[in-house]
Amino acid sequence: MPKPVSICVIGSGYVGLVAAVCFAEMGHKVVCVDNDELKIKLLQQGGVPIYEQHLPELLGKHGGKAVQFTTNLAESVQGSEAIFIAVGTPQGSTGAADLSYVEAVVSEIANAIRDYKVIVEKSTVPVYTNDWIRRVLHRRGVRPDHFDVVSNPEFLREGTAVGDFLHPDRIVVGAGTKPAAELLSRIYAPLTEGFYYEQPGSLPGPCSAENPAKFLLTSAQSAEIIKHASNAFLALKISFINAVANLAENVDADIEEIAAGIGMDTRIGPKFLKAGLGYGGSCFPKDVAAFQWVAQQQGLRFQLLEEVRRINDTQQEVFFNKIRSTLWTLRGKRIAALGLAFKADTDDIRESPALKIISRLIEAGAHVSAYDPAAMEKAQQALPTSDRLSYAKDVYDAAEHADAVLILTEWKEFADIDLAKLNRALKFPIVIDGRNLYRPEVMAENGFTYVSVGRAGSYYAAQGKPRAVLIAE
Numbered sequence: 001m002p003k004p005v006s007i008c009v010i011g012s013g014y015v016g017l018v019a020a021v022c023f024a025e026m027g028h029k030v031v032c033v034d035n036d037e038l039k040i041k042l043l044q045q046g047g048v049p050i051y052e053q054h055l056p057e058l059l060g061k062h063g064g065k066a067v068q069f070t071t072n073l074a075e076s077v078q079g080s081e082a083i084f085i086a087v088g089t090p091q092g093s094t095g096a097a098d099l100s101y102v103e104a105v106v107s108e109i110a111n112a113i114r115d116y117k118v119i120v121e122k123s124t125v126p127v128y129t130n131d132w133i134r135r136v137l138h139r140r141g142v143r144p145d146h147f148d149v150v151s152n153p154e155f156l157r158e159g160t161a162v163g164d165f166l167h168p169d170r171i172v173v174g175a176g177t178k179p180a181a182e183l184l185s186r187i188y189a190p191l192t193e194g195f196y197y198e199q200p201g202s203l204p205g206p207c208s209a210e211n212p213a214k215f216l217l218t219s220a221q222s223a224e225i226i227k228h229a230s231n232a233f234l235a236l237k238i239s240f241i242n243a244v245a246n247l248a249e250n251v252d253a254d255i256e257e258i259a260a261g262i263g264m265d266t267r268i269g270p271k272f273l274k275a276g277l278g279y280g281g282s283c284f285p286k287d288v289a290a291f292q293w294v295a296q297q298q299g300l301r302f303q304l305l306e307e308v309r310r311i312n313d314t315q316q317e318v319f320f321n322k323i324r325s326t327l328w329t330l331r332g333k334r335i336a337a338l339g340l341a342f343k344a345d346t347d348d349i350r351e352s353p354a355l356k357i358i359s360r361l362i363e364a365g366a367h368v369s370a371y372d373p374a375a376m377e378k379a380q381q382a383l384p385t386s387d388r389l390s391y392a393k394d395v396y397d398a399a400e401h402a403d404a405v406l407i408l409t410e411w412k413e414f415a416d417i418d419l420a421k422l423n424r425a426l427k428f429p430i431v432i433d434g435r436n437l438y439r440p441e442v443m444a445e446n447g448f449t450y451v452s453v454g455r456a457g458s459y460y461a462a463q464g465k466p467r468a469v470l471i472a473e
């Protein structure tokens with residue numbers, strides 16, 4: 001097992017915090033820095049700022065021990081061999097990523113460096129950011145032999161972040177020098193050489209000692225583009241299936257059957273073919289826009305990405321129109337909204353399709369009673385206060401006397417609803433499901449008018465036949 005590395009992670013958001021505890025889990029010594037004093041205080045006191053599977057146990061195991069939390073960037077940089085930058089890169093007004101947080105951190109690093117450090121760009125950034133970081137360090141007088149800059153994009157998903165980090169499909173490292181590449185390979189050796197998976201108590205996942213994580217060494221530019229292109233491709237898959245869903249609905253076909261049939265082709269694969277409300281979250285919307293901007297800067301028009309974004313925006317419009325056409329008028333209607341987070345297993349509400357739909361319903365004069373298993377607090381801070389918006393204590397409380405129920409996030413809790421109890425709570429037994437959590441024939445059997453995405457519910461209710469999906473399962 002190679003010697004552990006002393007690591008500084010700057011940013012204690014989703015990526016920074018997960019990276020910090022996972023590096024500790026891999027045997028390294030970590031200091032995690034943030035300029036948000038409240039967050040650091042919470043972490044120092046053993047608090048967990050985000051809802052993420054396995055994070056509380058790893059914070060409990062390593063917090064204050066192998067991972068220290070601090071606001072002192074200079075000291076943390078000086079005491080570490082590798083400095084990971086994991087601050088936000090939000091979307092700017094032109095679609096380009098706003099790199100001001102990255103630049104601010106690089107300037108602070110420049111003031112702190114006294115000897116050789118490997119600076120690792122982990123935030124999602126446009127191509128040539130690695131070059132810019134080097135230029136800023138030069139301009140600020142840092143000796144060229146005192147640093148290398150590496151691009152190491154992160155591919156974790158919220159909700160499964162810890163598992164994704166420790167069991168990645170691949171680790172991409174864009175490094176231009178041997179010492180930098182060697183340090184990164186030492187950092188990830190527990191995953192790429194399988195040592196971590198041999199440890200008793202290591203978290204289970206798809207990688208193992210026999211099937212360790214893959215390490216791909218590339219140029220910095222390639223690494224930067226790999227990240228943008230991966231997110232854009234996944235967004236493209238989602239928009240593609242949503243476009244097919246809208247067609248399927250018009251011709252009485254079923255998008256679940258179609259996605260199963262497409263996904264069985266191993267060249268295509270079954271993942272990211274779930275039709276629904278379109279993609280949201282803190283990554284896809286901004287990263288597709290940023291990648292399009294990158295192409296524009298090179299004089300290229302990446303029209304495919306324009307279409308991906310257009311379909312995504314349309315998808316929420318399509319769903320809103322379904323609500324309208326099912327309920328006719330919306331003013332004064334009482335609607336239960338199940339789900340606030342942008343997807344299941346997270347409390348993150350950034351770019352959540354659910355919040356956009358709820359806001360539109362309120363604007364249209366409807367009364368919304370909302371419920372989410374994890375995102376209530378964050379949603380209450382984000383949504384405007386309104387006497388037409390209330391927050392329920394559970395699914396059935398939200399549904400009480402409602403004209404209809406909307407399913408906006410694919411929480412397992414919503415797939416396990418007691419349908420008879422739901423039916424009794426509602427004023428009218430209407431479910432409009434943006435996540436296809438139920439089979440239309442089951443909903444028909446339970447007396448519901450059921451509207452979903454890319455499926456003609458009435459067909460199955462009438463035919464009552466087993467479907468290809470069922471046979472395949």
Ligand SMILES: NC(=O)c1ccc[n+]([C@@H]2O[C@H](COP(=O)([O-])OP(=O)(O)OC[C@H]3O[C@@H](n4cnc5c(N)ncnc54)[C@H](O)[C@@H]3O)[C@@H](O)[C@H]2O)c1
Pocket residue numbers: 010011012013014015016033034035036039086087088089101104105122123124125154155156157158282283
């Ligand atoms: N969220 C994800 O699932 C995910 C996955 C892969 C990659 N990414 C990328 O990783 C980056 C970080 O994303 P995130 O979701 O963790 O962001 P976030 O907004 O949750 O966290 C960023 C953190 O950086 C801190 N910060 C900002 N400026 C700072 C400074 N000068 N010094 C110290 N700390 C500072 C903020 O206080 C915040 O805690 C983004 O580029 C994002 O695109 C995110």
Ligand SMILES: O=c1ccn([C@@H]2O[C@H](COP(=O)(O)OP(=O)(O)O[C@H]3O[C@H](CO)[C@@H](O)[C@H](O)[C@H]3O)[C@@H](O)[C@H]2O)c(=O)[nH]1
Pocket residue numbers: 124154155156157158159231234238271272273274275276277278279280281282283284287342343
């Ligand atoms: O078949 C699918 C899969 C996802 N989604 C939606 O797509 C969005 C993004 O989902 P997901 O990719 O699971 O969540 P993120 O946590 O945003 O992760 C993405 O964005 C991260 C930040 O860049 C990357 O690191 C991850 O690899 C990438 O999956 C959510 O709104 C989902 O509801 C669908 O509509 N259909």
